[in-house]
Amino acid sequence: MKHLLSTDGLDPATALAILDTADSLKKTLLGREVRKLPTLRGRTVITMFYENSTRTRASFEIAGKWMSADVVNVSAAGSSVGKGESLRDTALTLAAAGADCVIVRHPASGAAHRLAGWLADVGTSVVNAGDGTHEHPTQALLDAATLRDRLGSVDGKRVAIVGDVLHSRVARSNVHLLTALGAQVVLVAPPTLLPVGVADWVPGLEVSHDVDAELPTLDAVMMLRVQAERMHGGFFPSAKEYSIAYGLSEARARMLPGHAVVLHPGPMLRGMEIAAAVADSPRSAITEQVANGVHVRMAVLYHLLAGEEEGS
């Protein structure tokens, strides 16, 4: 694997290999006093974040550091990006400065694909940490890892993704990955928040506008954040109406089967798309998602940067 740009087209064997690596890294680090592996010593990883992010950036940084890579953070503010330098020039500059891997988050869909093209001659790996409303592949991988932990496997499980699918890179990445791993995915949203032609994305993808009808059938439900700007964009009449129709209230959570898991990619709007009591309940795997995020990102860096040593 040279880059991780999307889960669309990621073959299931590679995805499972990443998840297995994440698992073994997790076990290796469990209970250790010094959580540091020498695997990526001497490798340089640069994070380029053109959007505000706390958790994803920290997660990648920790992942790199626990693998002993040198991690450098470049943010759009305070770098030459703010002086109008093009994404291409910034990337080529960082690659020339010795980056083995560039982790990029950018508001433009496709930015990571463009970077991979520009860096093809240099040989630098690119990880997509979220591009516009396109994909966020490591989020989907960590969600899959969490589902495996809780449910034993992803294969054959029924998973609903509820909320603003239209603008969600998390939803796109999860649709492709979870389906590839054998899950039955159902998207639940008002029609205004569903992309045109969404049902044709992958064979068997289901679409619903009725969250109550879906809940009793699910093994997992993933609640998406509703961004403030959508509330003013006429996508739905009011936050209250959205919350009533699609929010995961305590009453709704009781409609889930006993084993079903609640996921949220964060940051959460408690009381909006998810009730605080549900987010903090035992069926919520939200903090495990964050923990798995580090292990999955370690695994991704391992497969990208240490891949040749294992001969894959």
Added chain:
Amino acid sequence: MSLVIRGVKPYGEDPVDLLIEDGVITEIGAGLKGDEVIDADGLVALPGFVDLHTHLREPGREDTETIETGSRAAALGGYTAVFAMANTDPVADNAVIVEHVWRRGREVGLVDVHPIGAVTVGLKGEKLAELGTMAKSQANVRIFSDDGLCVADPLIMRRALEYTKALGAVIAQHAEEPRLTVGAQAHEGETAARLGLAGWPAVAEESIVARDCLLAFHAGARLHVCHVSTQGTADVLRWAKGRGTQVSAEVTPHHLLLDDSRLTSYDPVNKVNPPLRTATDAAALRAALADGTIDVVATDHAPHAHQDKDCEWSAARPGMLGLQTALPIVVATMVEPGLLDWRGVARVMSERPAEIAGLPDHGRPIAVGEPANLTLVDPNGRWTVHGADLASIAANTPYEGMELPGTVVVTLLRGEVTARDGKAAR
């Protein structure tokens, strides 16, 4: 000084010799003699092409195209007249700018450059530009357009349609309802949804075309619809023409050939406005051009600097080069599949555009006494497109590396060779 074009096939029909004297076809026959001879054995003669929609970027973006380089591209593409869009910097919304463009075109002399005037001051859509002054200027403006932007306000559009009736001019509308295309990046459909690109829905075009057809009908005015891109627009046009609306329409070569499946690379060379639609739309556009619902092919030739395309998709400017690749794409999409014969090509690339623009000396029959504005085409020629080799300063062609059928061998403007064997006369 006389010129004989030997053995050429007008409209692809029986070969003849054409004698040209003082810019006029003076004799058609066999074994004609002249001071100079062009051996045109196997070539098809067509009336010189007329492009109703091109961006020559002068004044303002001479780093991407000038009237001189654009004229070269036009001559090499077989064009003898082009209409230069008004969205320059400064905007061509007054007599000074349109006369400058017209004069520079004459100085270069490779193609008749006709400026299009802006409909509204600064393309802002708020206040009519001085249409009458531009019409009566030396530039003799006959087409007005805010292209790049839509005249979205229905009252401004109504007034513009009404007002131009007295000028013998036509409004060319870039049909895009702005409220439906906020932030739009790609055709709203499965591909854009997968790629996470904000959608530019077909209905944003179709609703404006429907509205404008109704307004033009109501005003008894003429309307020209720029770059039709959807099947639905073709349906609306068919209906409007059926009830007697004075509406004409153009389609670009790229909307005939390309579709949004190309977007998966995120390479902005494929970014254009209106966006590449689905393969179904492209097929419907080809059918609509064949049956006359869409009147003409216009290039929407839009040069852009390298840095404005070599970037992330959303930061890139929309548009693609088109003058030198138009005929080959019409050959590939219309002639080779049997949708148009060479008479049909003459109609959509020369005769109808000249008629819409009111150009008396272009789009004329190949006949004795007619001006020798001619394009000689090798129907069996094939060439591979390289952006760097095109005459434009910019190189943003979506056809890079593509082998296309049909080559323009000679272009004649009033009997003078403006391009021959891939080289412009100057």
